Amino acid sequence: MTTLSTRAEVLLKTLIERYIAEGQPVGSRTLSRHMGLDLSPATVRNVMADLEELGLIRSPHTSAGRVPTEKGYRVFIDTLLKVKPLDSGEVSKLRCEFDPSHDPQQLMECASHMLSEVSRLAGLVVLPRRDEASAFRHIDFVQLSKGRILVIIVTQDGQVHNRVITTERDYEDTELSRAANYFNDTYSGKLLAEVKQALVAEMREASDDMQRVMQLAVTMASRAFATERAESEDLLVSGESNLMDFPELGDMRKLRRLFDAFNTKRDLLQLLDQSVRAGGVKIFIGSESRYEPLADCSLVTAPYTIDGQIVGTLGVIGPTRIAYEHVIPIVDITARLLSSALSHGERGGRLESPGH
């Protein structure tokens, strides 16, 4: 692509800024006034014609102003946008929201909520898949009623999972707690994948000469691990209703599809997973997401980490016309704050160096 003249760049930049602020096509007259350079509307029109030819802007109809195309937004974001860093007061206010005494689930709910509140858009947080990567920490068996035993599994990162399994006979509390102790001593610290594997092996060679306690623990645990729903991941969505304030999303059918997408989650999760790979903030504009319900929306995401490992993604969804220069740092900071709130390892809870 031929590179733009500085004048064209300034023009495109102001046009998009105006359009983001006002939400309406901007014409040559207003543009010539708000652009720093001293050019007449006519000149502006000429430049706009060039930009239109390049596919960066378009007019909704003959005598409206121009609006940015997706390509225009893309150029704007990649080369023209000056991200305004949040002032430190803002940051520390956000930081306060992350009470480190909350458990991971709560922290993520908090992050999602915060994203939607601060950006006035819909906030998203992909929960980490509790998978082979996380380490087993603790198990516990609690008899709830005849034949029903609650199995609690805690992973190293503080996530708690619980399943109810049914058994033929009842057990004494001491029996259960001894089984749990055995299990904890044996497997604590191992990766979940390893534990599962080990359980399969143990079950295969289960024999009468196996100690009763051992047998009990292994049987129950493997049943709990087996029935563990293949949830893999989950998505938290907050502030969907913020999106109803944008006139460009006023079409009920489109809105419906969008909200259904929030509820279905599956496709969104897949999409959000893409941004896990790259570090830093990633932006999908309109059809770039290749997901029809998001055709008129933009997605700003950033991965978050636990102890340096990327475990999930968070971000916001809004119309393509959003104040990127504000939203980007919001998503960025939230990802950092969440990461540091979740990471309570030896390295402590510092913000790592910026990396957008």
Place this chain on the structure above:
Amino acid sequence: MTTLSTRAEVLLKTLIERYIAEGQPVGSRTLSRHMGLDLSPATVRNVMADLEELGLIRSPHTSAGRVPTEKGYRVFIDTLLKVKPLDSGEVSKLRCEFDPSHDPQQLMECASHMLSEVSRLAGLVVLPRRDEASAFRHIDFVQLSKGRILVIIVTQDGQVHNRVITTERDYEDTELSRAANYFNDTYSGKLLAEVKQALVAEMREASDDMQRVMQLAVTMASRAFATERAESEDLLVSGESNLMDFPELGDMRKLRRLFDAFNTKRDLLQLLDQSVRAGGVKIFIGSESRYEPLADCSLVTAPYTIDGQIVGTLGVIGPTRIAYEHVIPIVDITARLLSSALSHGERGGRLESPGH
């Protein structure tokens, strides 16, 4: 109120049925055709005039048909409606959805989802408040990292709550597990309220001669209980987007308020609590809920129980124009199924006798 003639009743009934089916004001001509009786439109008009005078129907404008008022719906539901019981095939299909090996949380999510799917409206489930009424069953302490301990509290009904507390020094696993054992032996089976009270007392007279294990257990538990968020209750909402299909809720501002109400939850919870007291299905029509965002909506609720004790409410929200004769049994059955899935006490999981 003067009682209606049978003819007026039939007319009101068919009018409302038609309106529910079509969603548009119904006029004298169509009514005279669809009503079983053989009356001319003119006669129908006379009767309609009477009904209008009684405040049971009204016309949106001079030359539209009539639509039911809230009062009209009320009479319809209270005296004219024949609830169609679900056929048993339907019921057993629903019953299958409630896998009793799920934990309470999952069961309720399932119920909410099911309500919205089957009724094509928004489904609601109020989670039981984990309060004084529920019995303490089990506690566990797990050290996650330096100075951070995960406290897991299990109640008799199988709900799992967890908090992270921070401590000054680190503990051995055996130390923690001994503390948990002590605590479990002492308090298992007692009501949470009693446990809290006992903890306060223990803390007050905590002294050096208290056993170390005891002291540790009491300190940690009381910190966990103290920081327990005053969540009291929570609300699950499913299928909100179903409401976008109803043209009468097409106004974006109203819809926005409604969706905000779903997110805020607080007021809705308060409202839903009202229906806890009475057993059976309860219906709020439009402004009867005395909650502005629900002005154009109806709420159909029923309480659900654990082992005979009412612990929460579930239901659906839709426009006032909903197929009550279908929705009422759906809510009713779902409440029963959820109750029986949650009740795994001695009495087993039977459906109790109908009580609407």
Place this chain on the structure above:
DNA sequence: TCTAGCACTCTCGTACGTTGAGTGCCAAGC
């Protein structure tokens, strides 16, 4: 290369007439 001017285009809001559905009322009929 920029600018002023001008004719052109298109949306939006308003006004207006037409259509059709439905009503209220009245007088005739059972």
Place this chain on the structure above:
DNA sequence: GCTTGGCACTCAACGTACGAGAGTGCTAGA
């Protein structure tokens, strides 16, 4: 005394027409 057909009236909805305003493209001149 109910019921019914007839009739004038009302009102939303729809389509057309038209002016105002905003913005454009093009051209000629600085």
